[in-house]
Amino acid sequence: MPEALIDAIRSQLEKRISMKALALPMLPQVTTQVLSLVNDVNSDAAALAKLIQSDQALAGHVMRIANSAAYSPNAKMTSLQQAIARLGMQNMSDIAMAATMGPKIFDAKGFESLVKQIWEDSLATAVWAREIARQGRRNVESTFLCGLLCQIGRPVVLQTVIDIANQDELTIDEALVTQFMQQYQSEVGQQLAKHWQLPVAVGHTIEGINSTVAPSHSADVVATVKAAQVFAAVTLGDRNYQADSLSADPTIIEMNLYADDVQQLLEKAESIHNTIAELSL
Incomplete structure (x- = not known):
């Protein structure tokens, strides 16, 4: 594509970003409700079970994953209450959020495989982030969600560029949209995080994940997710x-993960691969 046309697409994209005129997808209502429950200190397992049961498709999906070898290798569970009691609210909410988000909420005709690839990378990052936080005895609660959504701006940039190209009857390729996603995903992702009213740590992670500047907020979570991306790259490779x-790796060193810590994480690799596979279905 001629450079002049690329510049024209970039100009329109930047205009939409600056004017906050992006077509941001809606966060599924059940996801919003799950987030609200998890962040409510007065919520309990019964409330989460009731919420998940209100959507039969979601309830079936969550139970299938909860009963998979990745989560319950030794015993099968027959109810959501039992699953929450055994796996914990955090694990069950992570499963529910992974099940209700994903590629289906984005409109990227012709680039569905790219959106799926972004999502699978995000799932791998989220699962590794949770394990790294546990290994380092850090706050586990927000790391899965921050890992899951650290590059959520990418598919929004993608669908915006597709819309601009379609309006001008232009043909774009994956190399070009990848360039735009890399350049603008942080700013767009932060807009989406505010639109979805996500926990502040998610916005901080989106802002800091590709930055070379030390984050001023949620530094521990950002460092954990960055380290998770290193492990995820091998998982997907x-x-x-x-x-x-x-x-x-400098990112691993920054996390104060020593050789023994890394080895202990690698010993869980097969289980983590299975978890990623279950969540991606």
């Missing part, structure tokens, strides 16, 4: 885990 090379 050849799975040739090398404890020494991972331990030497």
Whole structure:
């Protein structure tokens, strides 16, 4: 595509971003309700079970994952209350959020496989972030959601660029949209986080995930998600885990994860792969 046309698309994209005129997708109502329950200190397992049961498709999906080998290798559960009691509200809410978000909420005709790839990368990052937080005895509660949504601006940029190209009857390729996603995902993602009224740590993670500047807010969570991306890259690649090379990664060093910590995480790799696979279905 001629540079002049690329610049024209960029100009229109930047105009929509600056004017906050992006077509932001709606967060599914049940996801909003799950988030609200998880952040409510007075909520309990019964309330979460009732909410999930209000959507039969979601309830079936959540129970299937809860009973998978990744979450319940030794015993099957017959009710949501039992699943929540055994796995905990945080695990069950993570499953519910992963089930209700995903590629289906974005309109990216012709680039469905790219949106799916972004989502699978996000799931891998979320699962590893949770494990890294546990390993480092850090706050686990927000790390899964922050990992899951750290690059949520990408598909929004993608669908906006598609819309601009369609209006001008232009043909765009994956290399071009990838360039735009990389450049604008942080600003767009932060707009979406505010639109969805997500926890502030999610916005901080979106802002800091690709920044070389040390984050001024939620630094611990941002560092955890960055480290998770290192593990996720191998998960989605050849799975040739090398404890020494991972331990030497600057992002891992910043997390104060030592060789023994990395090795202990790698010993959970098969279980983590299974969890990612279950959540991505």
